[in-house]
Amino acid sequence: MINKDYILRLAEQFGRTLAILLRLRERNQHEEALIYIDDLFLKYLGLTSRLINSLSEEKLLQTLSPMGVVNIHACLWAAVLLKGEGDIYEAQENSTESYYRYRKALSLLLAALLHDPTIAETDLYINVDELLSKLEEYELPLLLKQQLFAYYEQLGNYAKAEDTLFDALEDDERNLTLIQLGEAFYQRLLLKSNADLAAGNLSREEVHEGIAQLKKRQ
Structure with a gap:
């Protein structure tokens, strides 16, 4: 687990960097940014x-x-800077360039959060929801959906994790890796109390329904 004081110092550096970028963008100094x-x-x-x-x-x-x-x-710095580039290209109405940068930023941010969830306790001036809103009109690649599936489970948002799992399976319904990840996910949920499942917006009946749907895909 990474030192929280270190993350706080890193967040301060991010804040100063983004403040400079914001001033440059406000002055339309995109190339300088x-x-x-x-x-x-x-x-x-x-x-x-x-x-x-x-x-x-x-x-x-x-x-x-x-x-x-x-x-x-490295992941957090790259994610913050890629998002910064994405924002610049978005301001220039270059959606192609902004899309790829937001996508990479989200993937790296998720990798960091999945490795150490305590990072989310600090304001890093970059978050998953903001990046997802930037990408909402696009279909995300399978690898990124797998990261989101794991991230939502980590958050305890089991319903969102389930939705993401089956969304990924729509892309590749016979994907054995996804099916195995889903089976392991439901087995973990079966060990949860009804209260924990309810807090994650999922019922025990829905868990059993999910297991049945996965079996049909095998």
Whole structure:
């Protein structure tokens, strides 16, 4: 678990960075803002914006976490800066460029949160709901849906996790990995009390219905 004081200091750095970006955007200094972000990518990650944006979400996470353990610092910096770029392109009405940056930012943020849930207790000036609202008109890739499924379960929002699971299965209804993840999810839910399930907006009957639906897909 990452040190909370460290996360607080990191959040302060994010806040100062985003304040500078906001001032540049308000002055329509979009190119200057993109150059500033590229400098920060090099400073904190040793990578250029061009390289980061050329990688898939999965490859980017591997690049930022070469030891196989999620690098919280790198993931959060990359997520914040990618969102910053996305906001700039959105202001320029370049939805294609903003979309890919918001998507990568969400994937990296979820990777960090799934690795250490305590991060959510700090105001990082970036959150899952805001990024999802930026992406609401787009169909998310399967890997990102899997991350969201795990994230919602972690939050205790079991109904949302279930919805995300079956949404992912609509993309690939015979996906054995997804079916196995779903089965394990429902087995964990069966161990919950009725009160815990209700708090997650799911009933025990709905859990059994979900299990039955998964069996039909096998």
